[in-house]
């Protein structure tokens with residue numbers, strides 16, 4: 532059997548647990564000292580640089596003479612660092628171009644547009660753009676977001692020409708705004724083939740995901756075909772992807788694809804919906820191993836992500852009701868009275884979550900409604916001009 536030696540860049544809890552369960556030796560490269568490793572392994576705390584040159588420098592400084600069989604990216608910011616490291620550290624190599632296209636929304640969209648993938652109109656942000664032309668081309672509001680981002684951080688909606696102030700133009704993409712529900716497709720890919728897919732409905736963006744979605748079979752087929760075309764066009768030969776789509780009345784539009792496991796507790800929901808360990812499956816894909824995926828879902832799962840907005844917590848209502856619900860599989864509240872919650876600048880910030888599972892889509896809807904009604908984080912009322920001074 533192969534003696535694996537793994538480097539995890541941008542570790543995530545589920546992946547670390549999966550490696551430990553299998554007794555696979557691993558080192559980590561993380562931005563903050565969140566995870567520990569065995570004494571014989573390296574624990575590097577350093578930024579996940581954007582540029583290949585800085586990444587290579589960091590690898591030379593931190594992993595001189597080290598050899599790994601596999602390098603795994605757990606987070607969005609780690610995707611390019613992982614593809615660059617693979618070459619340098621003698622690990623299973625992936626296409627750096629694919630990694631870069633999956634990390635940079637502009638390069639991704641330019642590439643996929645060339646394959647005829649339907650998407651909203653977009654422009655590269657540049658300092659010499661004429662604002663009036665931008666609005667004439669993209670309509671109002673104009674969406675401006677960072678080319679390399681995740682969790683919706685730094686996204687702006689511009690409603691007028693005078694809001695179009697020079698910004699970090701080179702690092703942004705401009706898009707036509709789409710007013711439509713969203714969904715995502717999670718894929719597990721091994722040796723160039725998609726081995727398993729799941730469709731997630733963003734029932735309430737940022738707050739409630741349904742896993743799997745209960746769309747009609749025609750829409751599901753359309754989404755899976757779009758997913759397959761994108762993965763093929765990007766030449767993704769292994770790993771896990773999370774592709775986001777907008778469900779417009781004229782058909783689905785590609786949003787973006789991420790070459791890493793999804794956030795938003797979708798991994799937790801996959802486990803309850805399909806009855807397998809998606810982190811073990813992800814690890815197997817990364818190691819080039821086969822994995823036995825389930826053929827059908829065993830439940831209709833959902834995630835409720837809690838964030839009441841910025842403020843000081845007064846009370847958390849409804850915990851008992853949630854615990855009394857048969858369908859609740861996971862439940863965690865991360866705040867208590869007196870805690871200060873920051874404004875939500877990225878979807879990664881939350882004050883707690885619930886994962887539940889039901890036998891039918893109707894029962895899931897009903898359970899979602901009951902939990903949404905009962906579970907509420909009440910904030911201390913604020914005087915109009917007051918803002919919390921302490922950050923939690």
Ligand SMILES: Nc1ncnc2c1ncn2[C@@H]1O[C@H](COP(=O)(O)OP(=O)(O)OP(=O)(O)O)[C@@H](O)[C@H]1O
Pocket residue numbers: 651674676680681682683684686706707708709710713736775786787878
């Ligand atoms: N052109 C657009 N029209 C309408 N909404 C948009 C547009 N672009 C982004 N959004 C909204 O902002 C969210 C985040 O945008 P996007 O997925 O491009 O960035 P991200 O930082 O990768 O976010 P995440 O990691 O949450 O997926 C989208 O899911 C969508 O709700």
Ligand SMILES: [Mg+2]
Pocket residue numbers: 682683775787
């Ligand atoms: Mg996104």
